[in-house]
Amino acid sequence: MKKLFLLVVILSVILPCSYAEQVTPAPTISLQYRAIEDNLLYLVNKENKLPADFEPSDLVLPKVKTRKKSLQERIYLRQEAAVKLEEMFRAAETEAGYKLLAVSGYRSYGIQQLNFNRKMEEVGDYDRASRSVMPAGYSEHQLGLTMDIQSDNFKNLNAAFAETEEGIWLAENAHRFGYILRYKPEWKDITGIAFEPWHYRYVGIAHAGAIHMLNIPLETYLQYISLLPPYVVSGGCDILLAGLVRDLQVGNRQVLNQFSGVSGDTYQVLKAATQPYLPHGLSYDEAQGRCYPTPMPTSAPRVDEDEEVSLFSSP
Numbered sequence: 001m002k003k004l005f006l007l008v009v010i011l012s013v014i015l016p017c018s019y020a021e022q023v024t025p026a027p028t029i030s031l032q033y034r035a036i037e038d039n040l041l042y043l044v045n046k047e048n049k050l051p052a053d054f055e056p057s058d059l060v061l062p063k064v065k066t067r068k069k070s071l072q073e074r075i076y077l078r079q080e081a082a083v084k085l086e087e088m089f090r091a092a093e094t095e096a097g098y099k100l101l102a103v104s105g106y107r108s109y110g111i112q113q114l115n116f117n118r119k120m121e122e123v124g125d126y127d128r129a130s131r132s133v134m135p136a137g138y139s140e141h142q143l144g145l146t147m148d149i150q151s152d153n154f155k156n157l158n159a160a161f162a163e164t165e166e167g168i169w170l171a172e173n174a175h176r177f178g179y180i181l182r183y184k185p186e187w188k189d190i191t192g193i194a195f196e197p198w199h200y201r202y203v204g205i206a207h208a209g210a211i212h213m214l215n216i217p218l219e220t221y222l223q224y225i226s227l228l229p230p231y232v233v234s235g236g237c238d239i240l241l242a243g244l245v246r247d248l249q250v251g252n253r254q255v256l257n258q259f260s261g262v263s264g265d266t267y268q269v270l271k272a273a274t275q276p277y278l279p280h281g282l283s284y285d286e287a288q289g290r291c292y293p294t295p296m297p298t299s300a301p302r303v304d305e306d307e308e309v310s311l312f313s314s315p
């Protein structure tokens with residue numbers, strides 16, 4: 001009887017604990033709790049697979065020049081990312097005379113599966129295939145927020161694109177349009193992906209600006225950003241976000257206190273929090289306006305190619 005009582009006592013202690021361990025979520029290192037489509041910061045990498053049924057509902061054909069004319073009706077992006085891509089391509093041309101080309105945008109789960117199966121047949125097994133092609137669900141192209149970019153002067157997807165004038169322009173300017181260079185060589189241990197100077201991910205202007213200033217991979221950025229309340233993540237400008245992350249990087253968690261218990265009008269809170277980080281001569285409203293511009297008309301004329309770019313055109 002005594003033994004039974006002991007067993008009951010032990011079980012009643014152990015069971016709720018192990019159950020609790022199972023249901024307690026791991027510390028949030030990203031903002032994955034938000035619905036995929038509402039979250040421009042959604043993280044896709046080796047540890048974060050997208051569900052097979054995830055397909056964005058607002059895919060459109062960006063009105064930009066593509067690598068081959070036959071791709072023009074096949075490269076999709078989500079609406080907001082497409083508009084910003086169009087702006088970026090136009091700016092490259094008007095500011096610097098560079099002709100950028102879209103190569104690969106949205107990639108469905110099914111297409112990823114086909115690509116991976118093809119690689120499996122080629123190399124024989126899963127492990128060897130996954131060294132060069134990610135299994136389905138692990139490509140952030142499935143988000144509809146990612147574009148592979150080339151230029152008229154460099155039609156290859158290799159690391160040498162980073163050395164071209166167009167590659168340099170993109171790396172320095174993409175954040176102005178909400179895009180980040182997702183895979184740098186020095187981040188390979190964190191992202192799990194080697195250098196891809198052609199691969200740009202849309203995260204919105206505020207976050208792209210902050211990530212550009214901080215020069216850190218999305219994975220690292222999310223670890224810090226997820227400590228902030230949602231209204232700061234979705235309403236803070238690049239200067240505030242970068243400043244807060246820098247403070248958090250050096251262990252200054254005091255900066256979080258100013259946001260706690262705030263309800264209602266967050267304008268004054270965000271403004272006061274941004275003030276210490278503003279460079280001389282830039283007002284809070286200017287900084288905000290740069291990150292959250294009023295929506296632009298979306299009907300850019302399509303830039304058509306004069307003729308089909310043929311793979312066999314060079315002598």
Ligand SMILES: [Zn+2]
Nearest residue numbers: 146147148199
């Ligand atoms: Zn890519």
